[in-house]
Amino acid sequence: MLTLEQIDSIDKEFEDHLAKVNTAQSLETLRVHFLGKKGKVTFLLKELGALPPGERAEFGRRIHELKNHAESQIQAYASKLKPAGAKNSDMDLTLPGLRPPAGHLHPITQTIRKILSIFSKMGFQAVDGREIETEFYNFTALNIPLDHPSRDAFDTFYTRHGNLLRSQTSTVQIRIMERHKPPLKIIAPGKVYRPDTVDASHSFMFHQIEGLQVDEKSTFSDLKGTLAFFLRELFGSSTKVRFRPHFFPFTEPSVEVDMSCFMCHGKGCPVCARSGWIEVLGAGSVHPNVLEAAGISGKKYQGFAFGLGVERMTMLRYGIHDIRLFFENDLRFLRQF
Numbered sequence: 001m002l003t004l005e006q007i008d009s010i011d012k013e014f015e016d017h018l019a020k021v022n023t024a025q026s027l028e029t030l031r032v033h034f035l036g037k038k039g040k041v042t043f044l045l046k047e048l049g050a051l052p053p054g055e056r057a058e059f060g061r062r063i064h065e066l067k068n069h070a071e072s073q074i075q076a077y078a079s080k081l082k083p084a085g086a087k088n089s090d091m092d093l094t095l096p097g098l099r100p101p102a103g104h105l106h107p108i109t110q111t112i113r114k115i116l117s118i119f120s121k122m123g124f125q126a127v128d129g130r131e132i133e134t135e136f137y138n139f140t141a142l143n144i145p146l147d148h149p150s151r152d153a154f155d156t157f158y159t160r161h162g163n164l165l166r167s168q169t170s171t172v173q174i175r176i177m178e179r180h181k182p183p184l185k186i187i188a189p190g191k192v193y194r195p196d197t198v199d200a201s202h203s204f205m206f207h208q209i210e211g212l213q214v215d216e217k218s219t220f221s222d223l224k225g226t227l228a229f230f231l232r233e234l235f236g237s238s239t240k241v242r243f244r245p246h247f248f249p250f251t252e253p254s255v256e257v258d259m260s261c262f263m264c265h266g267k268g269c270p271v272c273a274r275s276g277w278i279e280v281l282g283a284g285s286v287h288p289n290v291l292e293a294a295g296i297s298g299k300k301y302q303g304f305a306f307g308l309g310v311e312r313m314t315m316l317r318y319g320i321h322d323i324r325l326f327f328e329n330d331l332r333f334l335r336q337f
């Protein structure tokens with residue numbers, strides 16, 4: 001006949017087994033062993049009927065306590081072990097996985113790629129330069145005199161060893177012409193650095209794209225045609241292009257390039273500061289001194305160069321008013337592009 005000791009010993013046995021459970025399978029073995037049809041706890045319940053009526057209440061209470069305890073322990077373990085043991089869990093293995101959120105290209109990268117693809121249609125080859133440069137490539141070879149203000153430490157980041165962070169991508173003109181002889185058609189995107197105080201339109205780091213075409217016959221009108229094609233591809237076919245005389249040491253003659261305002265088409269609006277025109281590039285005919293500095297005859301060869309600011313182009317394209325937004329990594333901003 002059933003004794004209270006028997007119940008205690010099954011209780012203890014259950015606890016000992018439970019302590020060893022570490023997989024869903026061993027938990028299931030334990031469940032069958034105690035709560036299954038032929039399990040030990042089930043056996044106790046069956047034996048209950050054979051007891052004298054006076055003892056049934058006490059034994060019944062103890063056995064049900066044990067059963068409830070065993071069931072809740074098994075359930076608690078099951079939820080802990082669930083991920084490892086799918087067999088007995090309610091995890092649906094046929095569901096598709098969670099797709100990790102896919103990123104996308106930064107708006108600056110998108111603009112660079114768009115611009116490179118337009119120039120590649122005209123046969124320009126994309127090339128890379130260096131961000132740490134020497135004075136020779138950033139200034140001297142570009143015909144920038146020793147007393148030019150841009151060489152000042154307030155306008156250029158110098159390293160302790162006399163190198164500098166390039167302040168313009170025009171450096172790539174020299175690096176390419178030293179290694180490759182004309183005819184050349186290159187387009188060079190990249191970061192540039194200037195110690196400007198950061199505000200809505202200035203950053204100590206931004207991106208430029210430099211273009212260079214050198215051969216025996218490229219002229220100023222080729223420059224104009226090239227830039228007009230570029231700006232019409234980017235801002236629409238009705239875009240007009242205007243050259244204003246300017247000065248850059250590395251080009252002679254030099255111009256600043258305006259395009260008609262894509263917003264008001266020349267009538268005057270806030271985007272173009274009511275002028276109808278937007279300044280977008282610097283450009284000109286490559287100065288013979290620049291060709292010679294890179295080892296190319298300034299008598300035999302000629303060509304044109306131009307440079308533009310990528311942030312500025314992107315701000316215009318999307319109506320962005322603060323350059324700092326590009327570099328803050330705020331996904332609420334970046335997701336819009």
Ligand code: DAH
Pocket residue numbers: 167168169170210211248250251281282283284305306307308
């Ligand atoms: N390097 C100039 C700047 O940073 C931009 C520029 C102007 C590039 C005229 C050129 C050029 O190639 O011909 O402001």
